[in-house]
Amino acid sequence: MSDSAPRRVKQSVQKPAKAEKSSPAKPRKRSSREIQKLTPRKIMQAFEGNIEPVTPTMMYRLCALLVSFVMVLLPLIYIAMIGGVIWGVYFHAVHSLSMFEAGSSSSSTRNRGKGMILLLLVYLTPIIVGVILIIFMLKPLFSRPSHSSAFRALKREKEPLLFMFVDQVCDAVGAPQPVQINLDIQVNASAGFRRGWLSMLGNDLVLTIGMPLVAGLSLRQFSGVLAHEFGHFSQGAGMRLSFIIRSINMWFMRVVYERDAWDERLEYLSQSIDIRVSWVLYLARLFVWLTRKILWLLMMVGHLVSGFLMRQMEFDADRYEARLAGSRCFAVTSKRLALLGVANQGALSDLGQFYAEGRLVDNFPALININLNKLPEEVKQAVNKHIKEEQTGWFDTHPATLERIANIQDEDPEGIFQLKSPATVLFSDFSREAKFVTRDFYYGVFGKKIPREDLHSVDELQIRLEAENESHKAVQRFYQGAIYPNRPLLFSESAIHTPDDAKQCAQELKSSREKQLKYRVKYKSFIDEYREFESKSMSVTMAEVAVRARLKLDIDDPFFKSLKNYDKVINAKHGIERKKSETRGELEKYETLVVNRLERGLQLFHVPKVQAQIADAALWERDLPDLLLALQATNSQISRLWELHMNSVALQVLLRFFDDLRTDDKYCEVVLSEMEKMEALLNSIYNRFKRLLYPFEHSRVDISIAEFALARIPESNNPAELLGAAEALFDSLMALNHRVLGRLCLLAEQVETLLGFEVLPEYQEADTDEQES
Known part of the structure; x- marks a missing residue:
């Protein structure tokens, strides 16, 4: 604001005269010592008078008058509609009685009974429909808002x-x-x-x-x-x-x-x-x-x-x-x-x-x-x-x-x-x-x-949250961004045992680490390719249920639009599976290096000289078996979890049309088929984790992974509950898999540091793009 602009403040009459003589200046920044001395009186005295009220323009006032008129008119229009329906029902009830007089004078005695029944139906239908309509039109006038949140x-x-x-x-x-x-x-x-x-x-x-x-x-x-x-x-x-x-x-x-x-x-x-x-x-x-x-x-x-x-x-x-x-x-x-x-x-x-x-x-x-x-x-x-x-x-x-x-x-x-x-x-x-x-x-x-x-307390939970963030960062550092959570990593039992030859184990770790870093960019390209195939698998899944249930999905995707009939859907599915299988072989070469590197690091942790230098080694030794069991269990179910996720997508597509097609036999048949498939898969995965203890600290000491992932088994005849349970199970177990992997990567990083390896830098997506280009 320029110096000539008027200050929009009404100065208080009690304001000292020297304040009026002094020229406007920027307020001095308060020191921390002044803030500590802040008192209620000083806060109240900090208000320098009252502001000049904002005066609405004439256009604003005219607009307010017009809007007021319209906003009051709209409910009145609705009330007038109700009055019109009431009048229409009344007019029909009174003036349509003449139909019966005309029907009774029919020359044909044989058809008179059927005609009277038809006339009665024609007479009563508008009255019944009108009364129901009047009730439903009046009901909103007495609608009350739902209870607001507590305060x-x-x-x-x-x-x-x-x-x-x-x-x-x-x-x-x-x-x-x-x-x-x-x-x-x-x-x-x-x-x-x-x-x-x-x-x-x-x-x-x-x-x-x-x-x-x-x-x-x-x-x-x-x-x-x-x-x-x-x-x-x-x-x-x-x-x-x-x-x-x-x-x-x-x-x-x-x-x-x-x-x-x-x-x-x-x-x-x-x-x-x-x-x-x-x-x-x-x-x-x-x-x-x-x-x-x-x-x-x-x-x-x-x-x-x-x-x-x-x-x-x-x-x-x-x-x-x-x-x-x-x-x-x-x-x-x-x-x-x-x-x-x-x-x-x-x-x-x-x-x-x-x-x-x-x-x-x-x-x-x-x-x-x-x-x-x-x-x-x-x-x-x-x-x-x-x-x-x-x-x-x-x-x-x-x-x-x-x-x-x-x-x-x-x-x-x-x-x-x-x-x-x-x-x-x-x-x-x-x-x-x-x-x-x-x-x-x-x-x-x-x-x-x-x-x-x-x-x-916030501090306590914040410490836990920061630990989880560190685990996530450890995974990204360990993999340098070349990780795809839908791919399982199969670990052996040897990871929890001391190696027979520590030097050879360390050499194998070094070799696996070097090869992993060398082939990371190539592997990343295969991951992107595999991810694209899975994205197309999703389109095939949606197209398949749409064809089976005779649905028309408006999806702006050339590949999806090409799947016009069941034969094209099946051919596309087989083609994608074949390409995924080819790419899967390339992925497994790299994933074997990752598993070897991580396993060797965990094995070396059990070497007494190494373990003596690890912070909280006793806690790590206590938790490591449970962490590995949880990782092996989640890895063994990743393909089935992905299948459950695809099943959820299919059911979501179907349920969009539930209100319109609930009486269609073919549609209901497909919905029930998908629900049965989902229920069987969900129960099977859930049962796999019923006897495995949750590997992290929980308010319930004896909670199983199954109970952690899913609070309760849904009703089999409730599609919404089934869908919610499937999504919860998928999200919880995939997140648990990543969290466990992060903890193990943290421990492996500490072991590698003790062996003289530098901790890899924080992964940045931009760095990968530059390398690939």
Whole structure:
């Protein structure tokens, strides 16, 4: 902002005179010592007056008036449709009775009985269909939203600084103060009416703060986010209009997509009773479907019309944020929030790994913050690229990030609040509150309270996670990227025994390592070729079930489109298997070198002189037999696991057409055939691991690999459960195979280091590309 640009701040009357005389200057960076001395009073005094309110333009007001009219009109159109159907049913019931008079006057006594039955059917069918349609059209008007996720309500006396800070932000932007502050686990903050429509006439507001947001932002950034939320509420009309628009849009979404017991009952009756009667119910279902399509059309019109206004509201709220925290801070915060979203996804992935071993982190916001601080540079670059390429769509309620940043460029770059301390200082005990909302989150997900012994500190689980990451890196270093997880490595029992000749064993290790590195690039080319064959096998699998079930799949792939009939499918399958078999021979030459190198390293570990120099040698010696057993077991099932995965793909393709073809005999025959095949394969693989103990630490000491991989055997007649179990078994056992291999590679690396070999560098895909070129 240039020096001549007006500062959009209303200076407080209590501000010292010397501040008015001094020229604007960049705020001095606070030292860590000053931050330590930060007190509630200093935080409150850091607000340099109030901001200038954002004044909506005349065009914005006219647009708001038009959108308000349309958004209220849309439900009225739907109500008018209901009234039209009611009138139509009534008109038919009253005025169509004359049909019976005409039928009774028929000259032919012989046909009069059949004619009267037909007339009765013609008369009653529109009434029955109409009544069902009216019920299903009225039902959405009384639809209630599902229960929202749990939250934790704060009391002012427990968190006085947070409440004072929020009140000060409200005063600065000229918005009403919330009467309640809630905490939840979302990477978001929102302000709304506390009791919905019942609070429309007053300022009964509630602020909901996502704890990950507090953990990941500074005070300045957090104040800006709050200013944005309260910016929506600084003008009473805009606040209420926004609520009405969002409520109507959410109502449309629920009634279009949600299904309840009434829908299930109508569908069940139409399929279970005699077709001579059920055709009336099928007709009713058709009209219900048509009304929902009309509702969908109204919903899309509502989204389209309201989208522009909602984006303008976001632009206005952004100006409040920029005027409070500064336009430069706004840009930084926008990118920070995008990174927080990525970190949240990473934390959820970590949580899945922890939960697989019976553990849960006790502080989920802290886990998100750890992921945020450890985001790789390439991920940050990908987020920046997404921000640069992001475009605002017609139905978007929020503008693209760069548009929002451009919108506030003429605002004060510094704002009226500039403290950069962590936002967590606003809480008397942030960690305690974060743990409370984490437990609320688990309760919402699992529907039950989690025992305290299942909750573990972030630091403890982070150590475990870092150990797993090291195992993954060890595999990549050991193989230098030339690894394909779908290929089994067959180890012998000799890996757990001391070698007869240690020197010869070391020489064989050296020879295998040198040959492996020499042929790595060539092997990588065979891997790429083999992967391409397996990709085509996937297409063949989908084409085969499509041909058998007479399905038409719209897949834009020339190879898939060439598989038009069963003969072509079978020929393609045999051809691919033949090529895979040829490539498999080349792969096995390299894989033998890998196995020899790893086995020799594990054998040398048992040599006393070597073992004496290995850290935690006793633990390694204890775990090594179980690790090798688990690796041998998973390797022996990899081909069958891949078959199960292909079976899952086939069943997924079939289930896409379940609603439309459930009465088709040929389709049902193929579905049942695939389900039977999946069930047999799943049970066989599961039984293979029932007596093998899980080789890593678990909250359940005696858990088997089978129990770890699959919580329970699914019902044989439930395709969705079978499919979910097959995918879970495949993912769990393949991940376990990779994890065990990583642990063994770590140990082999330590042995090789003691023998004088350098640890191979971290594998980079770019390096391989350069070598191959």
